[in-house]
Amino acid sequence: MQIHATAIVHPGAKLAEDVVVGPFCLVGEHVSIGKGTKLLSHVTVDGWTEIGERNELHPFSSIGGPPQHLGYKGEPTRVVIGDDNILREYVTVNRATVQGGGLTSVGNKNFLMAYVHVAHDCRLGNQLILANAASLAGHITIGDHAIIGGLTGVHQFVRIGAYAMVGGCCGVVQDVPPFTRAAGGYRSKLYGLNSIGLRRHGFSGERISVLKKAYDLLFRQGHRSAEAIKLARAEFNDQADVAQILTFMEATKRGISRSIGKDQGDEDESA
Structure with missing residues (x-):
């Protein structure tokens, strides 16, 4: 285990032997981090958060913070992140609410680019790409292999199906079925199949x-x-x-x- 002298790791946190915690990182009491995961620098992991193996968390990412929800009263809700994910600079993944089932989850082999926001109670599948500043409201579900374009906002409770592709700079206010493409301004529309994908x-x-x-x-x-x-x-x-x-x-x-x-x-x- 490599913990930089400037990092603060709570004695109650559970870190695998080869976890790397870089300069000025903060790891909270109820955090569990699997082997091979790297917190590069200035990363905060807090709350009841479980992070799997071989993940890369880049500077100023914040994982497991409380949900941005007025009904949250400090309950021990969770964030679970799988294996082999890359979370770039300033990514935020908030823990869940009791009302939403108590779990925010991110699967395996996902690439969350800079400034991506994953709100409370979201459920993300595997091998997703979320481009810069894509923002997910609460209770969103995304199927495997989907792509979300940069600067796109997704309305709460929306579902995006497996292998779907959503363009950049648009608002997604209704469900996007599997295998399809969606794009276009405030209220995105379907543009046929994601055939190339x-x-x-x-x-x-x-x-x-x-x-x-x-x-x-x-x-x-x-x-x-x-x-x-x-x-x-x-x-x-x-x-x-x-x-x-x-x-x-x-x-x-x-x-x-x-x-x-x-x-x-x-x-x-x-x-």
Whole structure:
């Protein structure tokens, strides 16, 4: 274990033997940090926080601070961060509220760029990229392999599905289904499939073709959501990717982001 002379580590904290705690870091009493994790400098880890193995926390990141929620009364709610994550400068991850289930979680192999904010009760999956100053309000869920653009704000309780891509400088106020792209100003809209991203993740042309057909049926043919889901289940009843979208849609509480017209949405899907 390497703890710099200027760092303050509470005697009650649990650190693996090879954890590195750099200059001017602060580690609180109820913190647990797994092997190979590095706190580079000026990092604060507080609250009831568990950080896994081989993570990199860059200067001025703040993990496990109290939620920015007027109902919070000091309860021992938690932050759990998995393995192999990179949290760049000034990233904040707040602990949860009792009302939200008591847990804010970040999975494995995620890249949170500078100034990203993860609010109370968020649940982040694996292998995500959140670009600079992306801001998540409370109770947000993000599926695996999603990308969130810089300076984008996501409204509380919104869900973003696996393999989705959200552009920069936009507001996300409704759910973004798996495999899709969303962008555009205050109220982002769907712009077709995240086809380039899917190919990069090894999706075959056949899988992408099926998803495109399902997308057209669900979002571009003018059906009401319940009717579109019913039609898609009948047409694609043996397709696991489509089933994932339909299950996601059926569980929505804030509604699904609307899709723009076909010609606009397909502009760069063949790139």
